[in-house]
Amino acid sequence: MKSKKGLSMKDIAKLSGVSVATVSRVLNNNGRFSEETRKKVMEVVEKFNYQTNLVARSLRTNRSQIIGVIVPDITNEFFAAIVLAIESYCFLKGYSVFICNTNEDEEKETAYFKDLIAKGIDGLIYISGKSDKISKETLLKDIPIIFIDRRPNISSNDIVYIASDNYKGGVLATEALIKRGCRNIMILKDIRNLSTVTQRYLGYRDTLMKYNINLGEEYIVNVKKVDFEEARKAVKESIKKGLTFDSIFACTDWLALGAIAALKEEKIAIPDRVKVIGFDNISISKYSHPAISTISQNPEKLGKTAAKVLLDLIEGKTNKTTNYILPVELVLRETT
Amino acid sequence: MKSKKGLSMKDIAKLSGVSVATVSRVLNNNGRFSEETRKKVMEVVEKFNYQTNLVARSLRTNRSQIIGVIVPDITNEFFAAIVLAIESYCFLKGYSVFICNTNEDEEKETAYFKDLIAKGIDGLIYISGKSDKISKETLLKDIPIIFIDRRPNISSNDIVYIASDNYKGGVLATEALIKRGCRNIMILKDIRNLSTVTQRYLGYRDTLMKYNINLGEEYIVNVKKVDFEEARKAVKESIKKGLTFDSIFACTDWLALGAIAALKEEKIAIPDRVKVIGFDNISISKYSHPAISTISQNPEKLGKTAAKVLLDLIEGKTNKTTNYILPVELVLRETT
Numbered sequence: 001m002k003s004k005k006g007l008s009m010k011d012i013a014k015l016s017g018v019s020v021a022t023v024s025r026v027l028n029n030n031g032r033f034s035e036e037t038r039k040k041v042m043e044v045v046e047k048f049n050y051q052t053n054l055v056a057r058s059l060r061t062n063r064s065q066i067i068g069v070i071v072p073d074i075t076n077e078f079f080a081a082i083v084l085a086i087e088s089y090c091f092l093k094g095y096s097v098f099i100c101n102t103n104e105d106e107e108k109e110t111a112y113f114k115d116l117i118a119k120g121i122d123g124l125i126y127i128s129g130k131s132d133k134i135s136k137e138t139l140l141k142d143i144p145i146i147f148i149d150r151r152p153n154i155s156s157n158d159i160v161y162i163a164s165d166n167y168k169g170g171v172l173a174t175e176a177l178i179k180r181g182c183r184n185i186m187i188l189k190d191i192r193n194l195s196t197v198t199q200r201y202l203g204y205r206d207t208l209m210k211y212n213i214n215l216g217e218e219y220i221v222n223v224k225k226v227d228f229e230e231a232r233k234a235v236k237e238s239i240k241k242g243l244t245f246d247s248i249f250a251c252t253d254w255l256a257l258g259a260i261a262a263l264k265e266e267k268i269a270i271p272d273r274v275k276v277i278g279f280d281n282i283s284i285s286k287y288s289h290p291a292i293s294t295i296s297q298n299p300e301k302l303g304k305t306a307a308k309v310l311l312d313l314i315e316g317k318t319n320k321t322t323n324y325i326l327p328v329e330l331v332l333r334e335t336t
Numbered sequence: 337m338k339s340k341k342g343l344s345m346k347d348i349a350k351l352s353g354v355s356v357a358t359v360s361r362v363l364n365n366n367g368r369f370s371e372e373t374r375k376k377v378m379e380v381v382e383k384f385n386y387q388t389n390l391v392a393r394s395l396r397t398n399r400s401q402i403i404g405v406i407v408p409d410i411t412n413e414f415f416a417a418i419v420l421a422i423e424s425y426c427f428l429k430g431y432s433v434f435i436c437n438t439n440e441d442e443e444k445e446t447a448y449f450k451d452l453i454a455k456g457i458d459g460l461i462y463i464s465g466k467s468d469k470i471s472k473e474t475l476l477k478d479i480p481i482i483f484i485d486r487r488p489n490i491s492s493n494d495i496v497y498i499a500s501d502n503y504k505g506g507v508l509a510t511e512a513l514i515k516r517g518c519r520n521i522m523i524l525k526d527i528r529n530l531s532t533v534t535q536r537y538l539g540y541r542d543t544l545m546k547y548n549i550n551l552g553e554e555y556i557v558n559v560k561k562v563d564f565e566e567a568r569k570a571v572k573e574s575i576k577k578g579l580t581f582d583s584i585f586a587c588t589d590w591l592a593l594g595a596i597a598a599l600k601e602e603k604i605a606i607p608d609r610v611k612v613i614g615f616d617n618i619s620i621s622k623y624s625h626p627a628i629s630t631i632s633q634n635p636e637k638l639g640k641t642a643a644k645v646l647l648d649l650i651e652g653k654t655n656k657t658t659n660y661i662l663p664v665e666l667v668l669r670e671t672t
Contacts, residue, residue, distance in 0.1 A: 066451065074416045074419055074435070075413060075420050077411060077413070077415040080410045080416060083410055083437065084410060084411050084439065085439065087410075087439065088439065096436070096447060097437070098434040098436065098455075099410070099434070099435040099436070099437060100433070101423050101433070101435060108427055111432060112429075112432060115432045119402075119434075119455060262365070283620065284619065284623055287623065288623040288665075289624070302354065
């Protein structure tokens with residue numbers, strides 16, 4: 001164990017005239033030593049600016065009291081709220097949280113995963129942008145890993161997965177539109193095979209089937225990036241192509257916001273001619289004009305549940321690996 | 337250096353029949369060794385699930401290639417955008433970024449600071465919620481520290497500080513209101529002595545003086561927490577107290593949004609009877625109704641500048657400690 005200045009416990013022992021074991025006891029404030037001894041050791045320590053190295057300590061006790069969180073987009077309020085809930089819970093329980101933002105970039109995700117593991121975190125909460133590509137090997141680490149929101153393609157016995165009931169969300173959104181008379185419902189969604197999006201899509205598809213509504217492939221509009229601009233462009237293009245639609249189920253609120261911008265530009269009245277429903281209930285959906293109807297998830301509960309399960313696994317209070325699906329709610333505002 | 341399984345380099349050397357120095361060369365892929373030697377060592381390593389410990393490596397090379405970011409509120413889009421810019425720049429340059437969210441809690445801030453230092457980060461970007469209490473001792477760490485947005489009360493020669501021109505922002509906001517005929521301008525601000533807020537207030541105060549406008553202390557409305565609800569309550573209270581005001585300079589967009597909610601509830605027409613101007617230009621200011629006039633900061637540039645200066649300091653490309661003040665812009669929308 002060396003400090004950044006290159007001073008080892010052995011050096012400190014030599015300089016202060018006590019044993020290495022005594023130095024260790026003093027630095028860790030653990031075991032017996034006289035006040036005089038403490039002073040001698042600390043004088044040397046302070047003189048050489050020795051930093052008690054928590055890393056080295058964690059290598060001894062096998063616990064760093066730090067957990068990692070991998071998050072795809074910190075500027076997305078939904079993810080930020082999940083992270084905040086994780087952080088708040090863990091800190092109360094004596095754990096620090098290191099957050100890594102991947103910006104939906106697979107290469108970064110891989111790098112951060114390695115970094116966090118290498119830094120000796122006790123556990124990981126993982127919101128992945130490439131969840132369909134996560135291998136079983138990822139899980140063969142010494143630490144528990146909890147997946148939130150996006151589920152890897154691995155048999156359920158091996159993982160802990162926590163998410164909102166995305167399928168139900170898809171059903172609620174689609175039914176809300178159908179009940180308001182809509183029949184030509186566009187779905188606007190992320191092109192990636194993320195479990196969240198797939199579930200929302202399946203909810204939409206099954207609900208259409210239930211109501212005997214048959215729509216062509218052109219009603220499934222994919223965007224490469226989940227942002228305002230991509231959604232705006234995609235909806236404008238559908239309008240130009242002459243697609244007949246009376247409503248849009250946008251798989252996130254940001255996509256809904258972009259869709260609404262496109263409709264406004266084309267002077268299409270909302271909700272009279274086209275109704276729009278989003279997903280997530282981020283604050284912009286409440287304050288934007290018109291206020292957006294949406295499916296409300298509970299990011300606080302998602303984050304807190306993940307944190308609690310993770311700490312229980314770390315501390316051996318449970319060894320159950322199971323899934324948690326949290327309820328969603330329909331929030332009706334001005335776009336439906 | 338021990339792995340989580342308790343296997344040291346010495347153990348690996350013994351088991352694979354080579355010297356400790358050779359094990360080290362193989363694990364670090366550094367120096368000469370035969371393919372046969374590499375195989376022997378790696379067989380043992382893999383058998384015992386030895387994780388090349390980047391921490392231990394960083395203790396040797398004095399470089400972890402990881403920087404820390406302390407941020408007060410990850411759910412605030414302005415801070416999230418700064419963090420994203422830092423992360424994007426650093427990752428391109430081969431550095432990982434560990435983000436710690438303090439939720440504006442001083443105790444957490446202290447704890448995360450210690451954790452990051454203990455984990456051997458190469459440098460720190462620090463957005464503090466208690467910047468007036470940061471001592472010179474904080475800066476006596478081995479690593480460079482860059483402050484963004486909120487400036488500690490330490491003489492400027494000792495620190496690198498990067499922020500928007502908050503004073504100018506206060507001037508621009510106040511002048512915009514005065515030019516539209518306002519004379520009774522309320523300022524709505526965080527009660528803490530954060531440098532950002534103080535600068536915005538001074539810009540407001542000096543501009544009032546310049547235009548010979550004298551206002552009582554009651555026009556300075558402080559909130560304990562920078563959020564929607566606190567602002568809404570504070571403005572409602574001022575209305576109930578019978579304060580005469582024709583405009584509000586809210587020191588953040590979230591405060592502006594809360595103020596607007598209070599005005600709407602009291603049926604006070606915006607901007608006809610009361611004009612409102614915010615600060616930050618977060619997306620909600622653009623999409624809310626009415627769209628909020630505000631002062632635009634450039635979080636991307638703040639983050640990128642901080643990251644660049646930090647990496648230059650880490651890599652010894654500069655040793656200059658200086659301040660960077662970035663320009664702000666007035667953005668006029670529907671509330672003025």
